[in-house]
Amino acid sequence: METIPKRNFVASVVRAMADSLLLANANAKILIMGDLNETPAEEGVSQVLKARMDSVTLAPNDLYNMLAGAGLSWKKGTIKFREEWETIDHMIVSVPLLAHTTPHSMHIFDAPFLLMDDEAWFGKKPFRTYYGAKYIGGFSDHLPVYMDLKF
Secondary structure (H helix, E strand, O other): OOOHHHHHHHHHHHHHHHHHHHHHOOOOOOEEEEEOOOOOOOHHHHHHOOEEOOOOOOOOOOEEEHHHHHOOOOOOOOEEEOOEEEOOEEEEEEHHHHOOOOOOOEEEOOOHHHEEEOOOOOOEEEOOOEEOOEEOOOOOOOOOEEEOOOO
16 A cells, blocks of 8 residues: 555656657557556556556557456466465557557466465465575566567
8 A cells, every 4th residue: 555656656657658659659669568566457557557458449549458358367367475366467558569469469477387386375376586585596476478479
């Protein structure tokens, strides 16, 4: 809750930059990606950044959240907190970039070597580099995301 105002501020700056690019070039191919620390429906992503979840009714200057096309009911995510997987790692694209892909082309790369057994909460979890201050030799506490593009 403490970081919501900061996340919203950053989202407003990113949205202003995207609008500026699209104003200068209506065909700008914009990709906004990373750990936004919010799910697609939360305020910073859905209301401030205005990343749309419906690819059917997009306007030329809209941004589309590729997570929507990938399906919000995934049984996996990019990060696990206790027993729940969440997807807070986003790929948000401009309409001109969406023309080079499909709304369903975002994927979570969950290769077995990126996962480890979750003894506390069952199932699997990302094989992290550190557990607190202890180095355990993994890769990340997030699973990577990627999308298919055609140019």
